[in-house]
Amino acid sequence: MGIEERKERERERRRQQIMVAAKRVFSEKGFSKTTMEDISREAELSTGTLYLYFKNKEELFASLSFRILQYLLIRLEHVTKETDKGPVEKIAALKDAMYDVYEFDPLIIINMFHLQSSETLMNLSPQILSDMKEMSKKAMREMAKIFQEGIAEGIFIEKHPHALTDIVWSMFSGLVLWEESKRIINPNKDFLKPTLDIAFDILIRGIKRSEEPS
Amino acid sequence: MGIEERKERERERRRQQIMVAAKRVFSEKGFSKTTMEDISREAELSTGTLYLYFKNKEELFASLSFRILQYLLIRLEHVTKETDKGPVEKIAALKDAMYDVYEFDPLIIINMFHLQSSETLMNLSPQILSDMKEMSKKAMREMAKIFQEGIAEGIFIEKHPHALTDIVWSMFSGLVLWEESKRIINPNKDFLKPTLDIAFDILIRGIKRSEEPS
DNA sequence: TATATTTATTGATTTATAGTCATTTAATAT
DNA sequence: ATATTAAATGACTATAAATCAATAAATATA
Numbered sequence A, B: 001m002g003i004e005e006r007k008e009r010e011r012e013r014r015r016q017q018i019m020v021a022a023k024r025v026f027s028e029k030g031f032s033k034t035t036m037e038d039i040s041r042e043a044e045l046s047t048g049t050l051y052l053y054f055k056n057k058e059e060l061f062a063s064l065s066f067r068i069l070q071y072l073l074i075r076l077e078h079v080t081k082e083t084d085k086g087p088v089e090k091i092a093a094l095k096d097a098m099y100d101v102y103e104f105d106p107l108i109i110i111n112m113f114h115l116q117s118s119e120t121l122m123n124l125s126p127q128i129l130s131d132m133k134e135m136s137k138k139a140m141r142e143m144a145k146i147f148q149e150g151i152a153e154g155i156f157i158e159k160h161p162h163a164l165t166d167i168v169w170s171m172f173s174g175l176v177l178w179e180e181s182k183r184i185i186n187p188n189k190d191f192l193k194p195t196l197d198i199a200f201d202i203l204i205r206g207i208k209r210s211e212e213p214s
Numbered sequence C: 001t002a003t004a005t006t007t008a009t010t011g012a013t014t015t016a017t018a019g020t021c022a023t024t025t026a027a028t029a030t
Numbered sequence D: 001a002t003a004t005t006a007a008a009t010g011a012c013t014a015t016a017a018a019t020c021a022a023t024a025a026a027t028a029t030a
Helices: A002-029 A036-043 A047-053 A057-081 A087-104 A106-115 A126-152 A161-185 A192-207 B002-029 B036-043 B047-053 B057-081 B087-104 B106-115 B126-152 B161-185 B192-207
Strands: none
Touching: A002 A036, A002 A047, A002 A057, A002 A106, A036 A047, A057 A087, A057 A106, A057 A126, A087 A106, A087 A126, A087 A161, A087 A192, A106 A161, A126 A161, A161 A192, A161 B161, A161 B192, A192 B161, A192 B192, B002 B036, B002 B047, B002 B057, B002 B106, B036 B047, B057 B087, B057 B106, B057 B126, B087 B106, B087 B126, B087 B161, B087 B192, B106 B161, B126 B161, B161 B192
């Protein structure tokens, strides 16, 4: 029964081949200006074939986002595992992880945030949607750990860790999108890094319990 | 020369008529699922006419966003003018203003944030683009005033007011988008208000100078 | 090895919709 | 009453997503 397995491998290969081509084109042209024909040309396949592996354009794009989220999750798990770091340092590491992921492919990240909408998500197949849901749940849970730890240690004030996670994530995605749209007016200026630093400074100050004499 | 003036008024009327129809359809179906034909049917006009008043679908949508930003600006100006309030209270009022604007038409706001991307903005005519730019600059300047005041009074820590403004705006838009995309998975749960409250609590704590004995 | 069956791929075709433009209709000026 | 200008129309064009009947390739069967 080796044939079935090889076929499965080949199928996965082709899927990856399409994703590699798609990533190239999307990164260069952005989501809406990329056509399925562009991708099929880049992948040296016909348009029809793309639809054998991905339900539609959105789903193909979502698969790329999924890979990036996978990578982010690994980075986050690494951060929470570092036992030598305290919660405050872990939040700084969290920021770095997020920023690194952004830098890895800004355009895919930007578009990912744009497509993170009901209009788009509802076009995905239940399988992919549930995979994405699972992945982001895991990432959020990982981040929440840091806040839980800080609260447990009495370093952070008592707020729902999940709410804090939502805030961090929103702040990050919001800043990425806002700085990107500011760049249209001022193409040379990129304040993402410094603004993100300030945002995290404030966040840490804001959740830290005011030191009291012991 | 009264005819020219009347014509101008009529032209503006028709423009508004289209925008009213567009708002109805966009609010109901979202940006991408709305067709220009839908809007023209709702406005009881032909498709061609829409293009006499708006360069394209994005520009028609942007005009709706523009109106909302205008309304937000008025609210913000009101907040900064309230001399009886301190900077901290003004930030709370800022949050309320933002949330009210969101509640006025959530779908338009959500889509506005989604379309706040280079891909879309570059499709707008220079006129509209520069109007939008001007409007958001004004809104940002208004918000920055609050931070400047707080810093001048020694209540807030010394951070660039414009960076703080960017952070507040990003946090708001990020939360709106994130809570919306969470609603696809959990349609009945809406945590925007409480999470926004927590976010602003943390922000205020984070920018407040720690009280020192005088 | 030759033939049948299954699976993968193709690209021409269908479908949908944004945007255009020649024509018509209405308003105003002469 | 007629000419000119402006506004509106909707059939048409262009583009791109998605489909599907036809074809090619791979595998199983005799």
